[in-house]
Amino acid sequence: MTSHPPTTLDPTRVAHLMGSFAPVSEEVDVIDLEVQGRLPNDLDGLYLRNGPNPRFGPIGSYLYPLDGDGMLHGVWISQGEARYRNRFVRTPAVLAEEKVGRALWGGLESMIMPGPADVGPDLADTFKDLPDINVVRHGGRILALAESACPFRVSPDLDTLGKETFGGALPSGITAHPKIDPLTGEMAVFCYGLEPPWLTWSIIGPDATVRRGPTVVAGVDEPMMVHDMALTSRRLVLVLAPAFFDLSAAMSGGSFIAWRPERGTRVALVPRDGGPVRWAEDEAFWLWHTVNAYDSSGRPSEPDGPDPTVTLDYVQWPRLALGDSEMSGSGRAADREGGSGLARAVIDPAAGTMRRTLLDDSHVEFPRVDDRLIGRRHSRCALAARTPGAELLSGEFDALRWYGTQGAAGSWPAGNLSVGEPVFAPVPGDPSEDHGYWMTYATDRTDGTSWLLVFAAQEPEAGPVARVRIPVRVPLGLHGCWLPTEE
Secondary structure, three states, X not given: OEOOOOOEOOHHHOHHHOHHHOOOOOOOEEOOOOEEEOOOOOOOEEEEEXXXXXXXXXXXXXXXXXXXXXXXXXXXXXXXXEEEEEEEOOXXXXXXXXXXXXXXXXXXXXXXXXXXXXXXXXXXXXXXXXXXXXXXXXXXXXXXXXXXXXXXXXXXXXXXXXXXXXXXXXXXXXXXXXXXXXXXXXXXXEEEOOOOOOEEEEEEOOOOOXXXXXXXXXXXXXXXXXXXXXXXOOEEEEEXXXXXXXXXXXXXXXXXXXXXXXXXXXXXXXXXXXXXXXEEEEOOOEOOOEEEEEXXXXXXXXXXXXXXXXXXXXXXXXXXXXXXXXXXXOOOEOOOOOOOEXXXXXXXXXXXXXXXXXXXXXXXXXXXOOHHHOOOOOOEEEEEEOOOOOOOOXXXXXXXXXXXXXOOEEEEEOOOEEEOOOEEEEOOOOOOOOOEEEEEEEEEOOOOOEXXXXXXXXXXXXXXXXXXXXXXXXXXXXXXXXXXXXX
């Protein structure tokens, strides 16, 4: 069904379809990329990023960062040289739209779905697959990830291979932010739904087989949005902020997500061995992204007790904001409410409480650590940041910041460059967080050129040691990874 006649959006009325966010349609392959500075010889692998990029002009609505087709941007680095390739994630819906040369599905808020005459019975009256948020490699498979649905598997050359259901064991899909335990190789995932079961979690082994199938998180009785998670050596950490799906409102032209701060925010500590879920509660706050989490008793008499506290670092927001809802009338980012920034929560499962501390109230997002320390204590994290007073769009950043465990920060101002999520690439065989490289895509706001920036981890504030010129503009957002060349 189509809820109302499809109309092409005027991109000048949607901030995230313009400027550095504007989609690109060209797929290119370029070798011998221009390098300013010098690419380190010990970088050997692929920097890969996914992000929303409508294949055709959107119809009905467009909600950043959830709407848009996935496009993968890859830079292969070896022996000081680099090459580039970008490809759309070609879901069945994208293929159907390419066949007719226009968009057939509307944005999430419009509820526009094509009928059988347009796309056949299998795709008719279905939501569009949107594997446009993140990308990971696990069990030898590269997966383009959606918000909470089945990922799509792609080849090492970024060609789409098809929907991944893990042998049919996870037919409803997984989160856009799985966490891979660097010690066990297991990948922990969750999935939320618009109908029961509302929230489940699963464990996928290092061989890509499902070791624990969808397991219900007891205590969740209505549909909620949960974007990210964290992992410790013992638990999954799921933060349930009061963002509730409201399909009846969406069908009548309202928002399909309702923010209900009076409900507060709850944290579910889910034992990886399948034991009972422990809950903690606090006043309402929202998080898009976690930094990392680890078990840390906090009780000197029981440093390795059976029920340790959990330390969770994350980026805190006072409420959920989507699309242009964080913007002023000029289309630029409005002043934020208090209580935002890099935060830490110490969660006591025995008492059901959490103690939150704001480590830095700078405007930051897209936090990352050295992935080899996921679930364990980390000493450093990196984030994209906004310079105070900068005239930027919501979700746009013009600096990078690096933090120690106590919140001390160093930064690199990017000037006219809008930067993305920083990702860590370790030196092979070296376990140190200071021996490696941070990298991110960046786009010049003055001329639209895009670059891959590479920073030495020992002194990232000194600026990039290499800038790789990307042959097409890389639209801003969202998530990526460093995939070292496999032996």
